[in-house]
Every structure is written in structure tokens, then in C-alpha cells.
Amino acid sequence: MTTATVPDNRGRYGVFGGKYVPETIMFALEELETAFDEAIQDREFNELFQRELAIYSGRPTPLTKADRLSESNGGASIYLKREDLNHTGAHKINNAIGQALLAVRMGKKKIIAETGAGQHGVAAATVAAKYGLSCKVYMGKEDIRRQALNVFRMKLLGAEVIEVTSGSQTLKDATNEAIREWVAAVEDTFYLIGSAVGPYPYPKMVKQFQQVIGYETESQFKEIQKGKLPDAVVACVGGGSNAIGMFAPFIEKDVPLYGVEAAGMGVETAHHAATLSKGSNGVIHGSLTKLLQTSEGQITEPYSISAGLDYPGIGPEHAYLHETKRVTYEAVTDEEALHALKLLCENEGILCALESAHAVAYSLKLAKEMQKDQHIVVCLSGRGDKDVHTLMEFEEGGE
Amino acid sequence: MNKRWEVFQHSSDYRFTPYIMAGDPCEEATIELSLALEQCGAHALELGVPYSDPLADGPVIQRAGMRGLAQNMNLEKTVKLVSKLRERGLKIPVIIFTYYNLLLQLGENRFLKLAEDSGVDGVLVPDLPYEESGYLQKMCSEHNLALISLVSPTTREEKLVRLSSEAEGFLYCISSLGVTGIRSEFRAGLDDFLKAAKQNCRVPVLVGFGLSTREQIQQFDGSSDGFIVGSAIVKKIEELESDLLTNREEAIKTFKSYIESLLPVYSR
Numbered sequence: 018m019t020t021a022t023v024p025d026n027r028g029r030y031g032v033f034g035g036k037y038v039p040e041t042i043m044f045a046l047e048e049l050e051t052a053f054d055e056a057i058q059d060r061e062f063n064e065l066f067q068r069e070l071a072i073y074s075g076r077p078t079p080l081t082k083a084d085r086l087s088e089s090n091g092g093a094s095i096y097l098k099r100e101d102l103n104h105t106g107a108h109k110i111n112n113a114i115g116q117a118l119l120a121v122r123m124g125k126k127k128i129i130a131e132t133g134a135g136q137h138g139v140a141a142a143t144v145a146a147k148y149g150l151s152c153k154v155y156m157g158k159e160d161i162r163r164q165a166l167n168v169f170r171m172k173l174l175g176a177e178v179i180e181v182t183s184g185s186q187t188l189k190d191a192t193n194e195a196i197r198e199w200v201a202a203v204e205d206t207f208y209l210i211g212s213a214v215g216p217y218p219y220p221k222m223v224k225q226f227q228q229v230i231g232y233e234t235e236s237q238f239k240e241i242q243k244g245k246l247p248d249a250v251v252a253c254v255g256g257g258s259n260a261i262g263m264f265a266p267f268i269e270k271d272v273p274l275y276g277v278e279a280a281g282m283g284v285e286t287a288h289h290a291a292t293l294s295k296g297s298n299g300v301i302h303g304s305l306t307k308l309l310q311t312s313e314g315q316i317t318e319p320y321s322i323s324a325g326l327d328y329p330g331i332g333p334e335h336a337y338l339h340e341t342k343r344v345t346y347e348a349v350t351d352e353e354a355l356h357a358l359k360l361l362c363e364n365e366g367i368l369c370a371l372e373s374a375h376a377v378a379y380s381l382k383l384a385k386e387m388q389k390d391q392h393i394v395v396c397l398s399g400r401g402d403k404d405v406h407t408l409m410e411f412e413e414g415g416e
Numbered sequence: 417m418n419k420r421w422e423v424f425q426h427s428s429d430y431r432f433t434p435y436i437m438a439g440d441p442c443e444e445a446t447i448e449l450s451l452a453l454e455q456c457g458a459h460a461l462e463l464g465v466p467y468s469d470p471l472a473d474g475p476v477i478q479r480a481g482m483r484g485l486a487q488n489m490n491l492e493k494t495v496k497l498v499s500k501l502r503e504r505g506l507k508i509p510v511i512i513f514t515y516y517n518l519l520l521q522l523g524e525n526r527f528l529k530l531a532e533d534s535g536v537d538g539v540l541v542p543d544l545p546y547e548e549s550g551y552l553q554k555m556c557s558e559h560n561l562a563l564i565s566l567v568s569p570t571t572r573e574e575k576l577v578r579l580s581s582e583a584e585g586f587l588y589c590i591s592s593l594g595v596t597g598i599r600s601e602f603r604a605g606l607d608d609f610l611k612a613a614k615q616n617c618r619v620p621v622l623v624g625f626g627l628s629t630r631e632q633i634q635q636f637d638g639s640s641d642g643f644i645v646g647s648a649i650v651k652k653i654e655e656l657e658s659d660l661l662t663n664r665e666e667a668i669k670t671f672k673s674y675i676e677s678l679l680p681v682y683s684r
Contacts, residue, residue, distance in 0.1 A: 035548055036545060036547060037516055037543045037544060037548060038543060038545060039471075039472045039542055039543060039545070039566070039568075040545050040546070040567060040568045040570075040571060040590070041568040041569075041570050041593055041594075042570075043545050043546075043570075043571075044571070044572055045570075184468065184469065184478075189469065190469075193469055193470075193471045196471045197471060197472075197474070200472070200593060200594055200595060201593050201594030201595065202593070203570065203593060204570070204593070299517045299520055299521065300516050300517040300520065300543065301469065301517070302471075303543070310521070312521065313490045313491070313492075313518065314467075314491070314517045314518040314520065314521030315467065315468040315485065316468045316469050316517070317468075
């Protein structure tokens with residue numbers, strides 16, 4: 018397998034990755050890379066990170082066997098990696114803690130972050146409160162309207178939420194605006210990116226802080242199944258942080274990996290966020306990757322019922338894992354995800370996030386093609402409380 | 417180095433390089449605005465290409481990009497616009513200011529060939545730092561185009577030396593951190609930065625980002641060889657939008673008197 022050699026010393030995953038940013042912030046990326054490389058070599062930093070994950074976020078998160086769901090579905094049995102049980106309700110906090118500790122180590126007092134649905138914004142605001150940092154969260158006007166509850170949570174945590182009215186007023190524009198702010202305030206500000214995207218070293222750094230998901234899963238599964246590895250691992254992919262964290266320990270092992278994108282209303286329509294299935298090579302937010310765009314290179318607006326998957330790009334390592342065929346990427350529609358969310362609720366008493374429901378939906382399909390004595394692990398990246406409003410709207414609209 | 421760059425480089429003036437967005441508010445207006453700028457004394461012209469995600473630009477140029485996009489302006493048409501400018505008599509160097517994704521989708525080689533054939537003199541890619549520009553740099557020299565380098569007050573010293581000594585066309589010095597846009601104040605220590613940039617530079621050193629008044633422009637005469645004005649001019653074009661579409665002759669007159677009010681008296 019060739020994956021051991023990525024990223025190379027220029028921050029490339031094959032042709033993907035790199036640093037496509039204005040000259041003004043190049044020094045900050047170098048400074049960040051040096052600080053990050055030093056930190057992860059430092060035992061004290063790693064112990065601090067592990068301790069914060071344990072006593073602040075409540076790790077390790079459990080690996081729950083979904084008995085009734087597996088039984089009613091048929092085929093392989095399904096295990097859920099319960100990232101929904103983290104503090105603030107999703108895997109996002111792992112990375113937020115890691116980057117905030119790095120910011121503190123670098124002596125930065127201000128953090129900025131972008132957010133779509135508000136989950137990363139809440140995680141960033143949370144760690145800013147915990148470590149005594151100021152926090153500005155950039156959020157599209159349209160998303161502020163759709164996610165009023167998370168906006169209120171961020172403000173409650175002491176963060177400043179900045180409304181972004183440029184472009185299409187969603188996550189992609191919020192990210193542009195956060196980068197613009199970073200260019201202006203780069204000398205004393207840490208940009209806390211929420212997904213495995215952006216210029217190098219961000220994709221590497223986010224993977225490092227999220228790989229706890231995969232390593233815990235591996236040891237928990239081995240303990241239950243007497244040293245065996247799962248027969249398949251499934252995670253949803255927007256920017257791809259929970260997936261890259263979950264896949265990390267398995268990439269070099271003989272375990273089939275599946276990333277699940279949002280097909281929205283269907284990949285054959287114009288309303289989807291299936292970047293790998295339908296996108297082409299291009300540059301977005303500082304990285305060369307796959308993205309949804311016109312033939313002339315204008316970035317197009319994606320669509321998914323799940324705000325966390327509603328992103329026109331994808332982390333460069335996923336683009337690489339797709340190209341090398343190490344990971345199989347599939348797409349699941351809104352309808353399939355909603356159906357899976359209900360099944361999980363009714364059979365297991367777990368309300369998962371709409372993002373995670375995409376992974377559940379695909380694992381239900383996959384399980385049926387596998388044997389009864391085989392096992393699938395699904396990353397349940399977050400809880401669904403934030404989606405209740407969307408679910409209600411959908412139910413009412415559907416009746 | 418072509419003839420147009422030679423004239424630019426040998427000029428003894430404090431060089432004026434305006435930026436306008438292609439297709440804002442329409443293609444014919446871009447042509448007439450370009451010619452007007454040359455008549456007012458512009459030494460070179462930066463022509464922006466509309467892009468959906470211009471992360472180095474502030475709100476004024478973002479809005480200009482939206483207007484350009486509404487006209488279906490794109491990179492290929494912008495390059496072809498330059499041959500129309502040449503047909504209409506424009507003599508100053510023209511630099512295409514484009515984000516990297518647009519270049520990638522058109523194809524770097526296709527772009528460079530088209531640019532060379534259309535009378536383009538340089539390319540500036542704000543999201544392609546030196547570290548990522550090796551291939552484009554090599555291809556630009558094969559096609560007689562200058563790849564314009566940007567340096568910032570945050571550029572490290574050894575990199576500043578390298579970029580300024582290798583610069584072609586002109587060296588673009590960013591006056592302040594942040595995106596393009598009108599500013600009332602500049603960074604402290606800017607003169608030292610400009611001095612350091614000039615030290616190893618074989619081509620004119622231009623200062624840009626935020627300049628919007630005659631006083632601000634005059635402030636850098638002496639420490640730099642020229643200046644770039646973008647957002648202030650683009651904002652004036654925005655104000656004149658409807659006249660530029662329907663009563664162009666009048667609008668161009670107003671535009672020219674605005675440009676004259678902006679320029680240091682001695683540079684014309």
C-alpha cells in the first residue's frame with residue numbers, strides 16, 4: 018500500500034493538498050507546521066491532550082452493538098462508535114481541543130473558526146471558554162437563520178458570531194470570510210479549522226486530533242471480538258474529519274473502508290453534495306482536491322438535508338484515498354438517511370445526527386450483502402438533537 | 417521582456433497601475449474604462465477575472481466579481497478582451513489577475529498560449545504562493561509572460577530577497593495585512609519593508625492594497641516606484657454602473673475626472 022508516504026514534505030497527498038493561499042499567511046502556515054510537529058513529538062502535550070479528552074469530553078466513547086437494528090436488517094451485525102456521546106454532542110470537540118491546546122502552546126489568545134450548521138462553531142466556542150481564548154465564529158447569514166439554536170449556544174459560550182453575507186451566505190462563504198479575517202489578523206490569531214480541509218498542515222493536523230476515534234474503535238473491537246478486526250468500517254464524509262479519524266488506524270490494514278457522501282435529492286440531480294462521485298480537481302480553501310464546480314471553475318453550491326455534509330469540497334486525503342481506490346466512496350440520499358435515522362431511533366433508542374444517518378443508511382445496505390457472522394463498525398459522528406427542527410419540518414411537509 | 421514592459425520599466429514617473437474587473441458592468445465598458453485609464457496616464461493595467469470565491473478580496477471587489485459573473489465573464493473571455501483592447505490601441509502592459517482554480521479549469525497551457533496570442537503581458541495569481549508556482553513560473557517564461565510576485569510585510573527575509581531578486585514585470589508589495597479594500601491607515605514600518613524589497617529588485621517596486629486618495633499615494637513616492645489602486649477605482653465604477661451601461665460617454669468623462677483627482681499632479 019502506498020498511503021504510508023503521504024503527505025509528502027510539500028503537504029501533498031498524491032496530486033492533492035498543498036498550500037494555495039495568499040503570501041501574507043504563508044509564514045503562519047510554516048509557523049503552525051513547526052509548532053504542530055513539535056507538539057506531537059512532545060510527550061507532555063500528548064498526555065495533556067489525552068487527559069482533556071478523558072476528563073473534559075468523556076472519552077473513551079463506547080462501541081455499542083446495535084443488536085435489534087442488525088437483527089431486523091439482516092446480514093452482518095452493526096457496531097456504533099458513539100461519538101455522539103462526546104461533550105457538545107459530536108466528534109468535532111476532539112479536534113477543537115487539540116487545536117486549542119496548540120493555540121495556547123503557541124501563545125495565541127484569539128481564535129477564529131468557520132461553521133456551517135454550528136457544530137464546529139459550538140465546539141470552538143466551548144474550547145475558547147475552557148482555555149480562556151477570545152473566539153470569533155464566521156457563519157453564513159442563511160445558516161444563522163436555519164440554526165438559531167446553535168447561534169444562541171455560541172453566544173452563551175461567550176463567542177462572537179459574525180454574519181457572513183458574501184456569496185451564497187453558507188459554509189463555503191463563511192470559510193472564505195474566516196480566511197480573509199485570518200489574513201488580516203494573522204500575527205496574533207489562530208485559525209481553528211473544523212474539518213480535514215484547508216491548506217497544509219491543516220488536513221494532517223485535523224487527522225491527528227481525530228484519529229483517537231479509530232484507535233479506540235480498533236482496541237474496543239479487538240477486545241469484544243478476540244483480537245479480530247472489523248469486516249468493514251463506514252463513516253460519513255462532508256469535509257471528512259470524522260471519517261479520516263476513524264479510518265486512520267485501518268488504512269494500512271486489510272479492512273474495507275467506506276466513506277458516505279450526501280446524495281441530497283440524488284446524484285443525477287443538481288441538488289447533492291457528492292463531491293467525490295460528481296466533482297473534479299480544483300482548488301478550494303487553500304487545497305487542491307475534488308470539488309463541485311462549473312466547467313469554468315466557479316464553485317457551485319452543494320445541497321444536502323444535513324448541513325454538516327453540505328460542502329462543495331472534501332479533504333485532500335479523501336480525494337487521494339478515492340483516487341488510489343483504498344476507500345470506497347458511496348452516496349446516500351436525504352430520503353435514505355432519514356429512513357435510517359428513524360430505524361436507529363426505533364430499534365436502538367439513539368437519535369443520531371443527520372450526517373451520521375448517512376453512514377448508518379449505507380451500513381444497512383452493506384450488511385445485507387454480508388454474512389451474519391461478519392461485523393461492520395459505523396462512526397456515529399454526532400447526536401441528532403440539533404436536527405429535531407429539520408426533522409419536524411420534513412415530517413410536516415411530508416404529510 | 418517585451419516592448420511594453422520595457423517602456424514600463426524605463427519610465428521615470430511614479431508608475432500608476434489601476435485594477436478593474438473584466439465585465440464590470442459590461443464588456444464594452446471594460447474596454448472604454450481601460451482606454452480612459454491609459455489616457456489618464458496609467459502605466460500598466462491589472463484586469464481582474466470574476467470568481468465565485470475570491471478569498472484575497474474585500475467586499476468592493478467581491479461585488480464587482482458578482483457583476484462580472486452576471487455578465488458571464490470568465491477567464492477565457494477576459495484574455496480575449498485583451499486582444500480587443502490592443503485592436504483599440506491600448507499600449508500599456510496588461511496583467512491578468514486570476515484565482516488559481518480558474519486557471520486550472522481552463523488549463524494552464526491553454527491559458528498561456530491564448531494569453532501570449534492576445535497581447536497579455538503578465539499574470540498575477542493571488543492564491544498561488546511562490547512555493548506552489550514552480551510550473552506556472554517556468555511556463556510563463558516560455559510564453560513571454562511575467563508572473564507577478566506578491567510580497568507581504570509578513571514575508572520572511574530570505575524569501576523576500578529571493579522573490580525580489582527574481583521578480584519580473586514589477587514586484588507587488590502589499591501595504592497592509594488583510595484583503596483588498598480601502599484603508600485609512602497603513603502598517604507601521606512599511607517604508608522599511610519597501611526599502612528592503614527594493615534592495616535586490618531589478619524591476620519597479622509597486623505598493624498596493626488600500627490606497628484610495630492622492631495623499632496616501634504621495635506618501636509612498638520615494639519609497640516605491642509606483643502604486644496600484646483597485647478597490648477605490650472599482651467603487652467609482654460601481655457608483656457609475658447605470659451610466660456606464662446607458663450613458664457611457666458621460667460616465668467615462670466623470671470617471672476620468674475622478675482618476676485625475678486621485679493621481680499625484682506630477683505623474684501626468
